[in-house]
Amino acid sequence: MTVVAEVVRGPWPGSVEFGARGEVTVAGVSLVEIAARFGTPSYVIDEADVRRRCREYKAALPGAEIAYAAKAFLCRAMASWMRAERMSIDVCSAGELAVARSVGFPAERIIFHGNAKTPRELTAAVNEGVGRIVVDNLAEISRLAALVPAGRRQKVLVRVIPDVGAGAHAALRTGGEDQQFGLSIATGAAGEAVARVLDQPSLELTGLHCHLGSQIRAPEPYETAVRVMVEQTARVRERHGVLLPELDLGGGHGIAYLPGEHGLDVAEFGRRIDRALRERCAARGLPVPRLIVEPGRAISGPAGVTLYRVISVKRGLTRTYVAVDGGMSDNPRHSLYGAPYEVRLVGRASNAGTRPVHVVGHHCEAGDVLAEDAPLPADVHPGDVIVMAATGAYHHSMASTYNLTGRPPVVAVGEGGARLVVRREGAEDLMRRDVGL
Ligand SMILES: Cc1ncc(COP(=O)(O)O)c(C=O)c1O
Numbered sequence: 445m446t447v448v449a450e451v452v453r454g455p456w457p458g459s460v461e462f463g464a465r466g467e468v469t470v471a472g473v474s475l476v477e478i479a480a481r482f483g484t485p486s487y488v489i490d491e492a493d494v495r496r497r498c499r500e501y502k503a504a505l506p507g508a509e510i511a512y513a514a515k516a517f518l519c520r521a522m523a524s525w526m527r528a529e530r531m532s533i534d535v536c537s538a539g540e541l542a543v544a545r546s547v548g549f550p551a552e553r554i555i556f557h558g559n560a561k562t563p564r565e566l567t568a569a570v571n572e573g574v575g576r577i578v579v580d581n582l583a584e585i586s587r588l589a590a591l592v593p594a595g596r597r598q599k600v601l602v603r604v605i606p607d608v609g610a611g612a613h614a615a616l617r618t619g620g621e622d623q624q625f626g627l628s629i630a631t632g633a634a635g636e637a638v639a640r641v642l643d644q645p646s647l648e649l650t651g652l653h654c655h656l657g658s659q660i661r662a663p664e665p666y667e668t669a670v671r672v673m674v675e676q677t678a679r680v681r682e683r684h685g686v687l688l689p690e691l692d693l694g695g696g697h698g699i700a701y702l703p704g705e706h707g708l709d710v711a712e713f714g715r716r717i718d719r720a721l722r723e724r725c726a727a728r729g730l731p732v733p734r735l736i737v738e739p740g741r742a743i744s745g746p747a748g749v750t751l752y753r754v755i756s757v758k759r760g761l762t763r764t765y766v767a768v769d770g771g772m773s774d775n776p777r778h779s780l781y782g783a784p785y786e787v788r789l790v791g792r793a794s795n796a797g798t799r800p801v802h803v804v805g806h807h808c809e810a811g812d813v814l815a816e817d818a819p820l821p822a823d824v825h826p827g828d829v830i831v832m833a834a835t836g837a838y839h840h841s842m843a844s845t846y847n848l849t850g851r852p853p854v855v856a857v858g859e860g861g862a863r864l865v866v867r868r869e870g871a872e873d874l875m876r877r878d879v880g881l
């Protein structure tokens with residue numbers, strides 16, 4: 445296939461190719477063929493691209509533990525790719541834990557999160573033997589300690605609020621005071637949690653954790669967080685004489701959603717965090733703790749695309765609406781955060797020129813918009829297939845069945861071609877939970 449122009453890959457998987465006649469392939473597999481074989485809408489994920497991103501993290505942060513944040517996208521295939529790449533996984537529910545364990549993902553490389561873990565979740569985490577549980581409130585400390593069988597110690601991290609605000613949208617900023625995640629240093633809750641954990645013989649405190657927010661594209665907020673977290677680690681030693689061997693900086697690493705944008709530069713992030721950590725630890729006379737990072741979006745986001753079929757094109761007074769066979773049920777991100785997206789026509793060339801359109805879904809809400817002012821060919825028409833970039837994170841995992849629409853399948857592409865890894869949800873699946881009259 446002729447690649448028409450040097451593609452500025454931006455939000456697309458590394459293997460994407462755009463041909464002169466409108467063909468688009470990912471990992472060498474034609475997206476039109478995927479649409480024909482698996483139907484639309486469909487999520488497509490490039491396995492090699494996901495795995496390459498894991499290796500990029502390992503190369504950028506030698507010696508660090510890289511825990512993929514499963515909330516971004518998890519299915520059994522993804523969990524087994526993470527196992528094969530020797531990644532760790534961060535989970536935040538019994539469901540994510542069960543999926544990871546179902547493919548034999550090693551429990552000791554699982555980090556269990558949650559600001560309101562239920563007793564059932566805590567029990568599952570302890571029984572499975574997860575590597576670390578991240579304490580996120582005072583109430584769960586004694587509850588957790590009581591669940592640990594005699595003769596065992598459960599490793600825990602304490603999630604503190606570093607009071608560093610970062611993230612692409614208010615709903616994605618979780619590192620500042622006055623939100624529901626983590627324990628405040630300012631109110632004394634973080635210090636209290638540390639003391640209570642150290643008081644429990646069945647718990648072993650291995651370090652502090654923080655998570656600033658999501659879709660952060662610059663390293664500076666993380667450098668600030670390193671300063672705060674090293675200071676807190678030093679205070680634990682001063683107050684309790686305990687040297688914490690780990691420091692978890694969470695995730696939140698941003699990606700490009702539009703052409704010309706850039707994500708967090710992982711290599712630069714690695715260099716700067718390493719330097720900041722060494723400097724701060726030297727200043728406080730601490731040995732450098734083992735770093736843990738928890739990228740989700742940056743591992744799976746750019747590796748995924750979504751295919752839709754155009755159902756109708758309506759010209760309004762001022763705008764054109766291109767309605768597709770999916771919508772906020774498979775991608776709630778535009779309606780939740782106003783997130784921008786890049787879309788392209790697939791499978792035919794057009795010389796009609798482009799014009800900005802609103803790509804909308806098929807749900808009964810005016811807010812069911814997928815992309816605003818997206819440039820598509822002026823002759824886009826029903827039956828066309830379009831592809832949306834950077835949908836590998838927080839799409840499948842946030843999908844709903846609104847309007848009793850079944851969720852799309854996930855198709856993995858790689859050297860062996862395309863294969864279904866999650867099947868399409870049908871009316872029978874939806875009715876299986878409905879026990880009837
Ligand atoms: C504790 C924790 N770790 C990691 C992540 C992963 O975030 P991201 O997908 O933005 O890297 C999140 C979500 O923001 C989180 O809450």
Ligand SMILES: N[C@@H](CCCC[NH3+])C(=O)O
Nearest residue numbers: 515616658659777837838
């Ligand atoms: N769901 C968000 C990210 C939340 C990150 C989880 N703490 C998104 O789609 O961007």
